Amino acid sequence: MINIQDILKIEPTLTFNGLDNNPNSIQLDDPRFITDHLRQIEVAIDWLSKIKRRKSRVKYRCSYGLKHRIEAEGKTYISNGALIAACVAIDYPYKKYPDSYNIAIPIPIEVCEEESDSQAVIRYFGEYYLRDLFDSGLSSYKIARQLSLDINERVSPHVVKYIRKKYFSN
Numbered sequence: 001m002i003n004i005q006d007i008l009k010i011e012p013t014l015t016f017n018g019l020d021n022n023p024n025s026i027q028l029d030d031p032r033f034i035t036d037h038l039r040q041i042e043v044a045i046d047w048l049s050k051i052k053r054r055k056s057r058v059k060y061r062c063s064y065g066l067k068h069r070i071e072a073e074g075k076t077y078i079s080n081g082a083l084i085a086a087c088v089a090i091d092y093p094y095k096k097y098p099d100s101y102n103i104a105i106p107i108p109i110e111v112c113e114e115e116s117d118s119q120a121v122i123r124y125f126g127e128y129y130l131r132d133l134f135d136s137g138l139s140s141y142k143i144a145r146q147l148s149l150d151i152n153e154r155v156s157p158h159v160v161k162y163i164r165k166k167y168f169s170n
Contacts, residue, residue: 002041004029007088014088017153018063018080018101028081037085040078044070044086052108053092060095060104063087064153068120080153101154118163121147121155127167134168 008029013019016026016037028037047070067083084103087094095104122130125147133143140160147155 002038002045002085002089004034004037004085007085010088011084014081014084016079016081018084019096019103020081020101028085037079037082040076040082041085041089043074043076043078044083045090047074048086048090048092053106054108055106058106058108061107062097062156063094063102063105064155065120066105066107068124100156118159118166121159121163122167124151130163131168134164140164 008014011019013021014028015022016028016030016033026033030037044067063083064080067078067080070078070083080101083105084094086092087103087105093106097104133146138146141157144155144157144160147160
C-alpha cells in the first residue's frame with residue numbers, strides 16, 4: 001500500500017508538480033485530490049515495475065518526458081509528482097536536477113527509443129501554437145516560461161532551444 005506520508009519524509013518538497021518549494025502548489029497529500037494522486041502513483045509504479053533496473057547501458061531521462069510516455073501508453077493522466085513519488089515508493093533510483101521540478105531517471109537504452117522531451121512538448125502544445133510563439137520573437141527563456149505557466153509544470157529553456165533549432169528553424 002502506498003503511504004504518501006512516508007514518501008514525503010524522503011522528499012518533503014514533493015508536490016503534484018514535482019520537487020517544488022512553493023507552498024501554494026497542490027500537495028500530494030491534499031485531501032481533495034488524494035484518491036486521484038494515489039491512482040496516478042499506482043499507474044507510474046506499474047510502468048516502472050516493468051522496467052529492468054540496471055546500472056550500465058542506461059540513459060537518464062527527465063521525469064517530465066517520461067510522464068508523457070506513461071500517459072500515452074496508459075491513456076491516462078499522471079502528474080510529474082506522481083512519477084517521482086512512484087520512484088520513491090519503490091526505491092527506484094533517480095538523480096535530482098538542481099533548481100528543477102524534475103528528476104533524472106535511469107532507463108535502459110532500449111527503452112529509451114521513445115519520444116524525447118521535445119517531442120512530448122510538441123505533441124502536447126501542437127505545432128501551430130509553438131510556431132506562433134517562435135514567430136513572436138520571444139526568447140527561448142520567455143517561451144519556456146509561458147509553456148510552463150500553461151501546463152503548471154516546468155519546461156526547460158534548453159528543450160525550447162532544441163525544438164526551435166531542430167523543428168522550427170528556417
